Amino acid sequence: xxxxxxRSCRRLxxxxxxxxxxxxxxxxxxxxxxxxxxxxxxxxxxxxIGRAKKASTFIRSEWPSDxxxxxxxxxxxPKGYNAPQQVHITQGDYDGKAVIISWxxxxxxxxxxxxxxxxxxxxxxxxxxxxxxYTFCKYNSGYIHHCLLDGLEYSTKYFYKIGAGExxxxxxxxxPPKIEPDAAYTFGIVGDLGQTFNSLSTLEHYMQSGGQTVxxxxxxxxxxxxRDNDIGIRWDSWGRFVERNTAYQPWIWSAGNHEIDYMxxxxxxxxxxxxxxxxxxxxxxxxxxxxLWYAIRRASAHIIVLSSYSPFVxxxxxxxxxxxxxxxxxxxxxxxxxxxxHVPMYSSNDVHFMEGESMRVAFESWFVQYKVDLIFAxxxxxxERSYRISNIHNDVSTRACFPVPDKSAPVYITVGxxxxxxxxxxxxRDPQPNxxxxxxxxxxxxxxxxxxxxxxxxxxxxxxDGKKVPTDSVVFLNQYWASNLRQRRLKNHWWKNHxxxx
Ligand SMILES: *[C@@H]1O[C@H](CO)[C@@H](O)[C@H](O)[C@H]1NC(C)=O
Ligand SMILES: *[C@@H]1O[C@H](CO)[C@@H](O)[C@H](O)[C@H]1NC(C)=O
Ligand SMILES: *[C@@H]1O[C@H](CO)[C@@H](O)[C@H](O)[C@H]1NC(C)=O
Ligand SMILES: [Fe+2]
Numbered sequence: 383x384x385x386x387x388x389r390s391c392r393r394l395x396x397x398x399x400x401x402x403x404x405x406x407x408x409x410x411x412x413x414x415x416x417x418x419x420x421x422x423x424x425x426x427x428x429x430x431i432g433r434a435k436k437a438s439t440f441i442r443s444e445w446p447s448d449x450x451x452x453x454x455x456x457x458x459x460p461k462g463y464n465a466p467q468q469v470h471i472t473q474g475d476y477d478g479k480a481v482i483i484s485w486x487x488x489x490x491x492x493x494x495x496x497x498x499x500x501x502x503x504x505x506x507x508x509x510x511x512x513x514x515x516y517t518f519c520k521y522n523s524g525y526i527h528h529c530l531l532d533g534l535e536y537s538t539k540y541f542y543k544i545g546a547g548e549x550x551x552x553x554x555x556x557x558p559p560k561i562e563p564d565a566a567y568t569f570g571i572v573g574d575l576g577q578t579f580n581s582l583s584t585l586e587h588y589m590q591s592g593g594q595t596v597x598x599x600x601x602x603x604x605x606x607x608x609r610d611n612d613i614g615i616r617w618d619s620w621g622r623f624v625e626r627n628t629a630y631q632p633w634i635w636s637a638g639n640h641e642i643d644y645m646x647x648x649x650x651x652x653x654x655x656x657x658x659x660x661x662x663x664x665x666x667x668x669x670x671x672x673x674l675w676y677a678i679r680r681a682s683a684h685i686i687v688l689s690s691y692s693p694f695v696x697x698x699x700x701x702x703x704x705x706x707x708x709x710x711x712x713x714x715x716x717x718x719x720x721x722x723x724h725v726p727m728y729s730s731n732d733v734h735f736m737e738g739e740s741m742r743v744a745f746e747s748w749f750v751q752y753k754v755d756l757i758f759a760x761x762x763x764x765x766e767r768s769y770r771i772s773n774i775h776n777d778v779s780t781r782a783c784f785p786v787p788d789k790s791a792p793v794y795i796t797v798g799x800x801x802x803x804x805x806x807x808x809x810x811r812d813p814q815p816n817x818x819x820x821x822x823x824x825x826x827x828x829x830x831x832x833x834x835x836x837x838x839x840x841x842x843x844x845x846x847d848g849k850k851v852p853t854d855s856v857v858f859l860n861q862y863w864a865s866n867l868r869q870r871r872l873k874n875h876w877w878k879n880h881x882x883x884x
Contacts, residue, residue: 447578449604449616449803450623456582457619462549464489466527468621468660469544470628471555472635473595476667478558478680480532481632483511484662485544486524486621496529498542503552505543507531516659519648521614528662536560553629556594558681563717564834567681568592571795571828573599573724573760574638576802577620580825583845584801588827589627591843595680596631599760600638600690600724604802605656606645613643617656635661636687637674638724638760653691663687668707675700677707682832684716690725690761694744701744708752713862717835719754721792726759728768728785728794730818733807734761747774750790753861755838756830760798763807764823765842767854768794771817785817793819793858801825801845820854836863 450456460467466485474480483496491513497505511529515522527544534540534557541554559565570593575581588596603620605613624633641657643650658673665676674689686707694700711719727742729735738759749757750772772788799806808823825845832838842854 447580447801447803447805449577449607450579450582452615452619456577457622459488459622460549460551462545462547464492464545465549466492466545466551467524467625468618469551469553469625470621470633470661471630472632472661472663473678473680474530474532474664474667476664476677476679477561478678479534479536480530480664481534481540481555481557482528482530482662482664483542483544484526484528484660486526486618486660487513487545488524491525493544493546494527494529496531496542496544498531498540500538500540502541502554505541514659516655518614518643518656519610519645519650521611523614523656523659524618526659555630555632558594561679561681561715563682563715565681566831566833567683568594568829568831569683569720570596571599571758571797571830572596573758573800574601574763574798574802575624575800576601576604576804577616577623578801578803580801580845581623582801584799584825584827585624585627587843587845588829591827591829592831593829594631596627596633597685597720597722597758598633598635599722599758599797600636601640601760601798601800601802602635602638602657602661604640604804606640606643607803610648614656617660621660634678634685634687634722635663636722636724637689637691639691642691668703670703671699675703679716682716682835683718683720684711686719686721688721688723688741688745690723690738690741694741696744704745704748708748711752713753717860717863718832718838719752719861721749721754721757723757723759725761726766726794726796726798727757728771728817729759729762729766729796730811730815730821731762731764731766731796731807731823732809732811733763735811737761742773743776746772749792750774750788753790754792755858755861756840757792757794758828759794759796760800762796762798763802763804764796764810764821765799765826765828765844765854766794766796766821767819767842767856768817769819785815790861792861795828795842797826797828797842799823799825800827822853824853826853830858836860 464487469485474482494511497508499505513525513527537559539556543552570588605616642653644653663673665673668677670676677686725738727738770791771785772791773785776783806823828842830840838858840856841852844851844853
C-alpha cells in the first residue's frame, strides 16, 4: 500500500547521493515529500496517516522513528529469579588493565560479586563490588551493581560470571594491548543511539564491524522523552537493549543533553541522576574530580572525554583539568590523541547550529597547539566530517572570523546519527561551508582502525534500510608522527593513491 513508488524513489535518491550530489538530494527530498503528501491525501480516507508513513521505506529513514515497544525481544528480560540484566563494561583505570562491570538486579540486591578467569566456566578469581539504588519521580530503580576488576593482563580474554544459581550469567571481554605506539586497535564511534529500530540496525551493523571499544558521543537512551515511571523504565530497557554489545566490550561514555534529566516540575533537580547512577567512568584515575569528564589511554590512543553540559570557561574545574591532562599526553607512547564530546564545535547542519561555539572559543587553541588528531561529537542527528581547519585567529574587532586551513588542527567528526526517536536532522546549511568535507543525513556509525603510529583507516558506515553501506572513507595520518612521513612522501608508497586528510 503506497510502498511501491516511494521504494523506487528511494533507489533513485540513493544513487544520487552516491554520486555525492547533496544539493540534488535536497531537491529530490523536497519533491519526494510533495509526492508523499499527495499519496497520503489519497489514502487518508482508507488508512490512518501513521500506518501510511510506516509503509514507505523512504519515509522510514527520514521521519522521527518510534521507540521499539517494551515487549519486543530486543529488550528481553533474562530468565531466572533476580537474574542480572543491563550488563555493561567500561575501562576501569587510566591504562587499560582494569574493567568496571555493571549490572542491575530487579528483585533484591543479591550478590555484587564477579567471578572471572582466563578459562571459560572456570573462575579462579573474584572481585567484590557494591550496589546502590535511586528514585526518579515515581520510579524506584533496581539494584545497580558496579564491580572493579583490576590488575588484569593485557591482550587477554577474560570470562566472567555474575548472579547466583540458575540465574547466573556468563560473558567475556578482551583486554587491550599494552600502551605502545604501534599497537593496532579498532574503535567504533556511536552516538545519539536511543532505542528505535534504526538504533537496533546501527548496533547490529557496529557489531559486524570488528570494533573493539566504543567511543560513545552522548545521548544514550532518550528515556527523558517519557514521563513519570516510564523514564526509569526506558533507562532499563535501553540497558537491556545494548547489553548484546556492552557486556562484551567497553563503551567509553560521554554525557549528552538527554542525560541531564533536569525536571523541576516533578521535583527532579539533580542533573545526570539516572546516568551517573548507571554508567560509571574511571575519572579518578586521570585526576578528574567529576565522572562527566576524564581521560583514558588504550593501546596507542589517548582519549579525552569532555562534558558539553558542565562549566568549561576559564578557571572552572573542567578547564583546569583539561589543561593538566593535555600536558600529560605523551605522543611517543600514545601517538593518537582523540577528544570525545557531545556538542560539535564544527557542524554545518541547521539543527543545533553554533551550539558548540562557546566550547570552541574555550578549547580550540589547545586542540591545535596539542595537535589533536580527531574530535568526535554527536548531538546533531546526521553525519559530517570537516577538513583540518581552525578559527583560532577569530577576532571580533577585525572580523577575521573564517575557519582557515590549518595543518595542526584536528578533523571534526559528527556521528549523532545512531537512530533515536527524534529522527534525522535533514537540513544542512546551503551552500556547504568550505570547512565541511563530507556530510549526509543518514543513520550510521563510524569505525577507526588504528594500524600503527602513523596510519589509521577511518570509515563512516551508513545504515541503508537494513544493509551495511560503507560511505565516507579516509586514511588519517597521525598528527604527531605525520611530519616525519611527509618528508618521505615522494617515495612511491602504497598510500600514494589514497585520500589523505592532513
Ligand atoms: C533501596 O533499596 C532498599 C532495600 O530494598 C530500600 O529499603 C530502599 O528504600 C531503596 N532506596 C531507594 C532510594 O530506592
Ligand atoms: C573559506 O572561505 C573563507 C572566506 O572566503 C576564507 O577566508 C577561508 O580561508 C576559507 N577556508 C578554507 C578552509 O578554505
Ligand atoms: C603503518 O601502517 C600502514 C598501513 O597498514 C603501512 O603501510 C605502514 O608501512 C605502517 N608503518 C609502519 C612504520 O609500520
Ligand atoms: Fe544531544
